[in-house]
Every structure is written in C-alpha cells, then in structure tokens.
Amino acid sequence: MKKQIILYYFTGTGNSLRIAQVMQSMFQKEGLKVSLLNIAEEKTLLLDLNHAIVGFCYPVYSFGMPRIVKNFMEKMPKASGTEVFLGATNGGGIGSAVIQGWKLLEKKGYVLLDSESIEMPNNYVVGRIPEEEECRKQVRAGEAKAEAFVQRLLAGGTKHIAKTGGLKGLLMAAASRGFTRYLPSMAKKFHTDENCNECGYCETICPTKSIILMEGEPKWLDTCEQCFRCINYCPRESIQTYGKTKGKRRYKLLPFQEGQK
Ligand SMILES: Cc1cc2nc3c(=O)[nH]c(=O)nc-3n(C[C@H](O)[C@H](O)[C@H](O)COP(=O)(O)O)c2cc1C
C-alpha cells in the first residue's frame, strides 16, 4: 500500500468527521501519513493525487451523495489508476451513495479499492433521532465498522460495493436523483419559531455559509446542502422545517466552534 492517504470528508453533525478521524488514526498506527481535508473549506486543495491513495467519507442524503461532494469529485483532476476508497455514513439506508461516487471517479480514471456503508445515528430531525443510549451504541458500532474497513484496506482484501440492492435499491436511486434538484426549494422550508433570540450562531456554523441574518432573522440560501447542522445545533431548537420538527430530539455528535466548517 502507498504510504500517503488523502482523506476528504464532509459532515453536517459530526458522524462523517468522527469516522474519518477513526480511519485516520488507524492508518497512522500503521505508519501511513494521512491528510484529513474538509470538502467545505475553500482552502481544501486538490493535492497531487498520483502519489497517494484517496479516501472519501460523507453522509448519505436521500439515498445519494451530498451535492457538495459530487461537485468536488467532478472538479478532481483526471487520473490514471489512482486508488480510491469510499465510506458513506448513514442511518441505515445507503442506497446509491457509494455507487454514485464510484462511477463518477471511475470515469476520471480512478480505481475503486473498496467501499463501506457505516451506519451511525440518523440526524434527519424530520424522521426519528434515536435516544441517547441508542446513539452511543450506534456510534460505537460505526467506529468498529470503520476500523474493520481500514483493516480490510490494509490487507488489500476484495473490493466490496456498499449499496442497497433489489427493487428497494432502484427506488432509492430514483429518490436520490430528485433530492439535488429540490435543494433550493428545501432551503426555503427552513424557518425559525418564537424561540429564536437572533444569536446568530447558526450563521457562523453553517459549513456552506448558507444562512444570513437579515434584521436579526435567519434566512436560508439556495446553496444549503441540507446537512441539518443548523437545525440540530441551534441552542434554542428554534429552527423548524416541513412542520415535522417542533419538539423533536436533536442530534449533535461533535461540538462545532463559530466559523468551523
Ligand atoms: C437531509 C438528510 C437526508 C438523509 N437521508 C438519509 C438516507 O437516505 N439514508 C440514510 O440512511 N440516512 C440518511 N440521513 C442520515 C445521515 O446520512 C446520517 O445521520 C449521517 O451519518 C450524518 O452524517 P454527518 O453527521 O457527518 O452529517 C439523512 C440525513 C439528512 C440530514
């Protein structure tokens, strides 16, 4: 195995970052150099990828890849055989999130080494956020799966394509195509309730800078990726959407400082 890994990630609520960190430390224990780079950072460089193995870790949105990750992959330079691995964190329904990334990169000349579906707590407040103890168990299981994935990569095992198969998989693939198209209209559904105290924290932690405060009131822009960081991290649980989030549990795995993407 090559000695350098470039590991790109995108995260809303910390699951994908945590998994990327677990993978980073596993590789480092084996003496490999790992650069962990956030896709949402403007300063994230497309480094010289020919001398490294390239990894990705990102959340699943509507059974597909986040738009920001897809756009990033599309901008990557052409390769001739650079090896890649993909890890997609999700709440139990990976759909085509790995296949989409794999196909896109394959067209550019990258070769898939392996991929994994890493189940973590669901952060989609519109659905159901698991109770705290359940979340802890899921995180531990996700970390263990990430470690096993790295061991497989180090051992050079057989290629595994993480996906949902059968009719369910086909339906999920169709759902994922609609998601990107409707992102702008989904951003318009976000709003605050009477509990918002105009603190501005949501504006500072949005990884895509898609919230602006207008006369103190948060407004959402089309660039929103639906990562759900704002809705989960608002200290007053004031952000709502689709009429299905009021009073529901929020999910926060890692703390995000102001300005952190
Ligand atoms: C808008 C949205 C859509 C989601 N869609 C799916 C999905 O289709 N399948 C799934 O298993 N999890 C889905 N999830 C859950 C996330 O993929 C999962 O919680 C992920 O680990 C979050 O990663 P992060 O903390 O790095 O943002 C969705 C979450 C959001 C916010």
Ligand code: SF4
């Ligand atoms: S973080 Fe919450 S309370 Fe603060 S401005 Fe944003 S929506 Fe309002």
Ligand code: SF4
């Ligand atoms: S506006 Fe909220 S959901 Fe959209 S990208 Fe920013 S933090 Fe994520």
